[in-house]
Amino acid sequence: MLLALLLGIYALYLIGGLIIGFPFRGLMNQLGQLTFWIAVFGMAALALNLQWGYTGLFNIGIVAFMATGVYVTAILSKPVYGSGTSAAEVGGLGLPLWIGILGGMLAAALLGLIAALPALRLRADYLAIVTIALSEIVRFSLLSDTLSGGDPENDIAGYRIGLGGGDGIILDYGDPLERFISALSWPLDLVLGTDDVLWEEVYLGVIVDSIGLVISPNPKPVVDNFVYAALLLVIMGGFYALLVRTGNSPFGRVLKAIREDEDVTNALGKNTNRFKIKSFMVGCALMGLVGILWFGTQGSVTPNTFRPRITFYVWIALIIGGSGSNTGSVLGGAIFAAFLYQGPRYFKNIVESALGDPSAPSSFGPAVGQFPDVVPFLLYTLDSLRQLQLVIMGLVLIWLMHNRTEGVLGHRKEIAASVPLSRPERSPSGAVAADGGERDE
Amino acid sequence: MGVAETYDRGRRIAVEQPLLIVLIFVGVLLLVDLVRQLATGDLTVARLITLTWDGLMRGLVIGLAGIGLSMTYSILNFANFAHGDYITAGAFSGWAVTYIIAGGFGSETDIGALAMVGAGGSVFGGALGINVAETPVAVIAGILVAGGVTIALALAIDRYGFKPIRDAGGIPLLITSIGIAFALRYVMLFVFGSDTRGTTAIGSIPNVRPEIGGGTVQFTAHDLALIIVAGGLMLGVHLLLQRTKLGKAMRAMADNESLARISGIPTERVIRSTWIIGGGLSGVAGYMFVLWKGTIAFNDGWLLLLLIFAAVILGGIGSIYGSILGGLVIGVTASTAVIWIPSGFARAAAFAVMILVLVVRPQGLFSGRTTA
Numbered sequence: 007m008l009l010a011l012l013l014g015i016y017a018l019y020l021i022g023g024l025i026i027g028f029p030f031r032g033l034m035n036q037l038g039q040l041t042f043w044i045a046v047f048g049m050a051a052l053a054l055n056l057q058w059g060y061t062g063l064f065n066i067g068i069v070a071f072m073a074t075g076v077y078v079t080a081i082l083s084k085p086v087y088g089s090g091t092s093a094a095e096v097g098g099l100g101l102p103l104w105i106g107i108l109g110g111m112l113a114a115a116l117l118g119l120i121a122a123l124p125a126l127r128l129r130a131d132y133l134a135i136v137t138i139a140l141s142e143i144v145r146f147s148l149l150s151d152t153l154s155g156g157d158p159e160n161d162i163a164g165y166r167i168g169l170g171g172g173d174g175i176i177l178d179y180g181d182p183l184e185r186f187i188s189a190l191s192w193p194l195d196l197v198l199g200t201d202d203v204l205w206e207e208v209y210l211g212v213i214v215d216s217i218g219l220v221i222s223p224n225p226k227p228v229v230d231n232f233v234y235a236a237l238l239l240v241i242m243g244g245f246y247a248l249l250v251r252t253g254n255s256p257f258g259r260v261l262k263a264i265r266e267d268e269d270v271t272n273a274l275g276k277n278t279n280r281f282k283i284k285s286f287m288v289g290c291a292l293m294g295l296v297g298i299l300w301f302g303t304q305g306s307v308t309p310n311t312f313r314p315r316i317t318f319y320v321w322i323a324l325i326i327g328g329s330g331s332n333t334g335s336v337l338g339g340a341i342f343a344a345f346l347y348q349g350p351r352y353f354k355n356i357v358e359s360a361l362g363d364p365s366a367p368s369s370f371g372p373a374v375g376q377f378p379d380v381v382p383f384l385l386y387t388l389d390s391l392r393q394l395q396l397v398i399m400g401l402v403l404i405w406l407m408h409n410r411t412e413g414v415l416g417h418r419k420e421i422a423a424s425v426p427l428s429r430p431e432r433s434p435s436g437a438v439a440a441d442g443g444e445r446d447e
Numbered sequence: 448m449g450v451a452e453t454y455d456r457g458r459r460i461a462v463e464q465p466l467l468i469v470l471i472f473v474g475v476l477l478l479v480d481l482v483r484q485l486a487t488g489d490l491t492v493a494r495l496i497t498l499t500w501d502g503l504m505r506g507l508v509i510g511l512a513g514i515g516l517s518m519t520y521s522i523l524n525f526a527n528f529a530h531g532d533y534i535t536a537g538a539f540s541g542w543a544v545t546y547i548i549a550g551g552f553g554s555e556t557d558i559g560a561l562a563m564v565g566a567g568g569s570v571f572g573g574a575l576g577i578n579v580a581e582t583p584v585a586v587i588a589g590i591l592v593a594g595g596v597t598i599a600l601a602l603a604i605d606r607y608g609f610k611p612i613r614d615a616g617g618i619p620l621l622i623t624s625i626g627i628a629f630a631l632r633y634v635m636l637f638v639f640g641s642d643t644r645g646t647t648a649i650g651s652i653p654n655v656r657p658e659i660g661g662g663t664v665q666f667t668a669h670d671l672a673l674i675i676v677a678g679g680l681m682l683g684v685h686l687l688l689q690r691t692k693l694g695k696a697m698r699a700m701a702d703n704e705s706l707a708r709i710s711g712i713p714t715e716r717v718i719r720s721t722w723i724i725g726g727g728l729s730g731v732a733g734y735m736f737v738l739w740k741g742t743i744a745f746n747d748g749w750l751l752l753l754l755i756f757a758a759v760i761l762g763g764i765g766s767i768y769g770s771i772l773g774g775l776v777i778g779v780t781a782s783t784a785v786i787w788i789p790s791g792f793a794r795a796a797a798f799a800v801m802i803l804v805l806v807v808r809p810q811g812l813f814s815g816r817t818t819a
Binding site: 396 | 525526563608611612615617618619621623625626627628630632633634636637638641753756757798799801802805809
């Protein structure tokens with residue numbers, strides 16, 4: 007079902023692009039981006055599913071954990087500030103990227119702990135208010151001049167580090183994709199006695215060049231997008247496997263029990279607060295990782311990227327798919343990315359290129375001013391589609407809450423036992439083992 | 448007796464609420480630092496008064512808007528995240544009317560541009576000379592329309608957004624309210640544009656500037672207007688709750704809805720009244736906030752909303768007096784925080800106060816009393 011949906015989405019995008027006659031390069035770029043968004047929202051929805059779908063913790067400060075992940079990674083892994091790095095106003099500690107990523111996830115988990123401690127003893131909706139307040143606290147802190155690190159007087163132990171203030175921070179720790187492939191290349195290099203063979207020879211030499219026969223000139227950005235998106239899909243698979251395993255483990259069963267009835271779980275001798283905190287922290291760490299992967303290739307990031315609307319996106323993705331279901335989370339992420347997030351923008355591009363980039367009225371007044379003539383209004387609407395997108399998303403969310411609270415894949419039967427209760431299949435030889443099942447090898 | 452008993456009680460508090468002790472300690476420390484700053488001249492008395500006054504005005508807006516949030520929170524049992532956008536909706540609708548009236552119904556400039564509250568930068572509030580002393584009719588009409596439109600909006604949203612899932616529990620309602628908030632906010636962005644613009648004639652607002660403690664402190668006519676409108680409405684709500692049958696019914700419903708229903712209270716009608724009061728107050732609060740601050744933007748209400756939540760929780764959810772008091776505390780905290788911490792953190796400080804309150808006293812200042 008998931009596969010069919012994905013294929014359908016890609017087919018739809020391809021057809022849309024072909025009708026307009028997008029150049030092949032643009033089409034490929036669109037598809038690469040679409041894959042990227044599907045992976046990002048799928049991962050984020052999975053992380054949220056651990057908190058809300060499994061444990062019933064209402065976190066509407068997702069963006070705070072993403073921001074923490076990105077910024078801590080930046081501080082740890084940006085090159086040390088020197089006279090040569092004038093483009094990057096503040097430097098970092100110059101640690102390897104993987105340490106930075108681990109540090110970012112750890113920081114997001116610790117922030118989760120801070121959010122969870124006061125709120126867990128209280129009503130469910132208090133956690134909501136605490137987390138959203140926390141996400142704004144994080145954003146305001148990132149915006150503050152005091153922590154921006156631009157001032158040489160505030161150097162810490164000889165390092166000029168900081169959060170960059172309102173100008174944001176440049177993520178000059180190298181291309182994550184190149185770093186990753188180079189890291190994979192390490193055992194090969196050892197055997198072949200070469201240097202960075204996977205990146206230099208295989209990636210640049212074979213893959214990029216062969217694509218270059220179709221897309222020229224400069225095929226590298228297109229290939230980069232695609233490979234990075236594919237890498238994210240693989241990581242999303244990792245998220246999925248982790249969550250399914252967690253869900254089926256004793257730990258996960260306690261989480262689901264807490265979701266259904268915390269008092270009973272408590273009465274059965276489980277320290278529910280500890281379970282809740284653990285699950286919350288793991289979810290936050292995963293959200294931090296999503297943030298790092300999302301913004302890691304953009305080159306720079308500013309605090310105002312991390313507005314509460316990103317949280318809202320992830321929630322819609324989860325609710326569409328059905329909270330509590332991992333497959334549903336991925337599905338929801340894909341549907342959200344394709345139809346609600348990228349879809350309207352793609353649609354706008356298609357229509358605009360079909361109309362030959364008409365100029366739209368600058369504001370609502372002139373748009374409705376010539377009333378019998380609806381063309382200006384339609385053009386203005388098209389031009390504002392990025393804002394209207396959020397209106398559509400809001401309406402979809404309301405509709406979902408009214409009509410399909412359980413999402414696309416909700417209302418599944420959940421097996422409460424640790425052993426499968428379905429009728430065991432007969433062994434292929436046809437003979438039923440007489441001793442109760444265990445067969446000798 | 449005496450010493451031993453006092454010691455005993457002190458020890459009990461210290462054991463039960465270690466955080467409270469720490470907080471009191473921090474509070475004393477901040478006070479000592481305040482006195483130090485005043486003594487050394489780092490902070491003038493005039494600046495302290497200006498900051499506190501600014502905080503009180505902000506607090507009145509927060510408290511006024513908080514009453515509605517607190518009422519719906521206690522009577523309908525969910526946190527309404529769309530409340531902030533009711534405030535913005537009230538502000539924009541009210542100001543559209545004020546602009547049209549002050550602009551002489553289009554005699555000075557295009558009526559469409561006036562109704563858009565100067566979207567696209569073609570009309571400026573300063574040029575229209577809007578302030579409460581020179582264009583009182585436009586302002587009063589604006590206040591009334593802000594309240595009326597927000598009431599209608601709140602009722603319509605309740606009818607189509609919340610009523611169908613009234614019994615679904617707090618969280619689905621909360622999620623729905625987030626959806627409504629985003630839809631509403633971005634419809635307003637679509638119509639009114641995204642730029643922040645000035646609304647009042649800043650220079651010509653009547654004001655007094657007494658010299659106090661080494662500097663001047665400014666009090667304007669808009670401060671006075673805010674105090675009169677907010678104070679009057681708060682008093683009105685107080686009388687309504689204490690003196691009328693509707694008030695009694697609301698308090699009963701906040702306490703126990705099922706009991707209220709079997710006692711013959713028409714719950715749907717009470718809910719409608721709640722939205723009328725809450726919506727009206729938030730619309731007027733939005734209008735007055737813009738009048739006082741002099742600028743308007745599509746996310747004003749959203750930025751205010753978290754402070755309002757802080758105030759409502761601080762005061763104790765459901766308590767009207769709590770939300771007024773909480774609003775004043777949060778307003779003053781947010782504005783005087785710059786005395787001790789860098790200005791970039793002032794808003795963060797108000798949220799931090801809220802989180803601290805949740806840790807130390809989750810039931811709020813006026814605990815256990817709902818809608819009273």
